[in-house]
Amino acid sequence: MFSLGDCLVNYAHEHVVRAHTCPKTKTGLVHSYLRIGEGDERSEATRVMVAVNDSTIKGHPHPSISCKRAFEWTLEKMVRSNTGDFKILLLHVQVLDEDGFDEVDSVYASPEDFRDMRESNKVKGLHLLEFFVKKCHEIGVGCEAWIKKGDPKDVICQEVRRVRPDLLVLGSRGLGRFQKVFVGTVSAFCVKHAECPVLTIKRNADEIPSDPADD
Amino acid sequence: MFSLGDCLVNYAHEHVVRAHTCPKTKTGLVHSYLRIGEGDERSEATRVMVAVNDSTIKGHPHPSISCKRAFEWTLEKMVRSNTGDFKILLLHVQVLDEDGFDEVDSVYASPEDFRDMRESNKVKGLHLLEFFVKKCHEIGVGCEAWIKKGDPKDVICQEVRRVRPDLLVLGSRGLGRFQKVFVGTVSAFCVKHAECPVLTIKRNADEIPSDPADD
Structure with missing residues (x-):
């Protein structure tokens, strides 16, 4: 398992863009946007962790409707226009099958398939984070972004314990009781177990796809 | 049942204090703090509904630990120092037994007991709201405050539908699964059913009373 998530990617709206090698993963895929002289006055900013994930709609390599909302x-x-008072911490948890396979049939997979898949997941995750980081830059709010792997509900709660944000923000599909049995309840779990205040935000009614379990 | 809750009490930090008779309930108990010339520029403020309740600890006519937190x-x-960008909507839901009795044995209650009890509940509720309104004034954030009666989880969701806040904030005792069976789960219900984003905030660990079901 690669541990890209151990490398925190720092972004701010005044920055130098610099590609570097992550000291832990030894990959060159992490881009660090380094701050210039705006460290101290932001130390008291409210740190808002936002969990973001891909859309579940096939062929749709975009943020899910609920996390975008x-x-x-x-x-x-x-945050409004008070950008100096807040810092956004973007956490993306990538889910993989136990054997590391996502969309490839394990019987026919070669070592190259493994590698390609891992690379493609890394790139997908970074593109997802890039989408949100770009929005933060446009508005001028400081942010950090990183990727972890595992079961989203467990990893989110672990990251809350590690990073100690002031607030965790989660998008929710707002599914009914019966639909939830099949698609999981990350937000319900985190409301109970995350060791910080939790804000859950449902999709807008006009944004729900034809199958409400999609996102 | 008195419908004090139908009278919205408006407060702001620049105001004239004026006792008046509520047009619906015909009581003189509602105090209106009227705004002076700061209507329009606040129309776009983020409207945050905060549900507040009494402490459950006997002889403790104060806000509950979790709603205060x-x-x-x-x-x-x-809100931080951006007071003009937010408006606090304080909702207090008073719970009464079906027959209107709270602490009085119905067999021995006279019509005067009824009246006294209702008056005392009204006064308690207004004192509770006053506590929070005073804090808003100190900080300089605009607020509104009102009282409703009924089952808190249902009334809170009804009020969200009626008032359409941007956000509902709820304190939570953060009780475990078994304790919850006995003490109810207002926050869990509202996270699922309230038609707006919901922020749940647990008590601090160092604020939990000897019986965690107290608040």
């Missing part, structure tokens, strides 16, 4: 709500209704 | 978090971490 949660992120946009946070900027529009909480 | 939720309120203080909201001011400190979200």
